[in-house]
Amino acid sequence: MTTTETNKRDWVALEHKYYQGTFKRQPLTLVRGEGTRVWDSDGKVYLDFVAGIAVNVLGHCHPAIVQAVQHQVTQLVHVSNLYYNIRQIELAELLGQQSNGMRSFFSNSGAEANEGAIKLARKFGRVHHNGAYEIISMERSFHGRTLATTAATGQASYQATWVPIPDGFKQVPYNDLEALKAATSEKTIGVLLEAVQGEGGIWPGDKEFIQGVRQWCDEQNLVMICDEVQTGMGRTGKFFGWEHYEVVPDIVTMAKGLAGGVPIGAMLTGPRTDLFVPGDHGTTFGGNPIASAAGIATIQTIVDEDLLENAARMGAYWHTKLEAFCEKYHFIDSPRGLGLMQAVNVKHEL
Incomplete structure (x- = not known):
């Protein structure tokens, strides 16, 4: 479809x-993206500060x-997971090299990855x-957004519409270790957390916690x-957010930036929880050749271009600027974050 044809259609009405x-x-x-810029159907260009909600970690349409x-699309678009898939294996190898040898299971989204983690924890x-x-x-x-997740x-607010929600989950305040210990019972099997709470307001975990x-x-x-769906892929200045805390989780989930915009999720596990056997879990499209090829290119670019160091350096610079802004302007406060995951609070009384 040409630009003229695109402009003629009322996309909002069609969507409705x-x-x-x-x-x-x-x-x-x-209708188009390149690097940090996007174009609308009228040809107007914008600087993209959304990045697909933490997905386009290399910008739009990165050449790699x-x-x-x-x-890959000229070689093999899809193959059942009943067969060996070279791109999938190569991507799992790259993730293993970044995660102390963890083994991967691929899905299509972060919610699916977390579903897999919940199932694996329950099997444990x-x-x-x-x-x-x-x-x-x-x-x-x-x-x-699935029922379990x-x-x-x-x-x-995410649960109210869907009650009764599945049981087997309880929440405690973030960074409150004593509350976590008090909530633990004989029914408890796992703890699920983010190194930096993303949707919750960019709140990093305390190291002690x-x-x-x-x-x-x-x-x-x-x-x-x-849950490294938002913090993974170098956003915090390290490949995984948990690396800042000198710990190694049993299970790690990923998605969003893993393939630079192509849908994919991943659930990684260390040997302690590596319990799945054939038939326990599965997927039709997870780790398909196209998504895996995009994931390989994304990780290799992050490594080859030293983007972890760049995120750490630019994040430190940005944090210093945010601290200065908070001192200068009364309507913002509480600068915080890790790497390029940075935030401030904006007060209502501007």
Whole structure:
């Protein structure tokens, strides 16, 4: 379709007619992206500060991703997971190299990755913990839109429409180790948290808290699950957010920036929780050749261009500027973050 043909169509009216009213959209129809810029259907250019909600970690249409996808689509678009998939194996190898040798399972989104983590934790409970199944997550957390991940999410606004939500989940205040310990019972099998709470307002975990969670999980034979959907892929200045805290989780979930814009999720596990056997879990499209090729290109670019160091350096610079802004302007305060995950509070009384 040409630009002229694109401009002639009333995309808003067509969306209202044929698409369910799930999203509160901005009055903007985007048709092209390059680097940090996007173009709308009228040809107007914008600087993109949204980045697909933490997805376009290399910008729009990065040449490495474009080349990888273009090549793969001429070779093999889809193959069942009943067969070996070279791109999938290569991506798993790269993630293993970044995660102390963890093994991967690929899905299509962060919610699916977290669903897999919940299932794996419950199997650990059945095998090693007398059938324990309950997972403790954090207030203000966000873990997805499926029923189970909505129940794990520590925000009532995401749950109210879907009651009764699945049981087996409870929330405690973030950075409150004593509350976590008090909430632990014989039914508890795991702790699910983010190194930096993303949807909850960019709140980093205290080092004492994250390390305390790891120690508590070890003492109580619990599974520590780190949701790296937003914090992974170098956004904090390290490949994974948990690396800042000198701990290693049992299970790690990823998505968003993993393939630079191509849909993919991943659930990684260390040897302690590596319990899935054929038939326990599955996926039709997870880790398909195109998404895996894009993921390989994304990770290789992050490594080759030293983007972890760049995120750490630019994040430190930005944090210093935010601190200065908060001192100068009365309507913002509480600068915080890790790497390029930075935030301030904007007061209502401007």
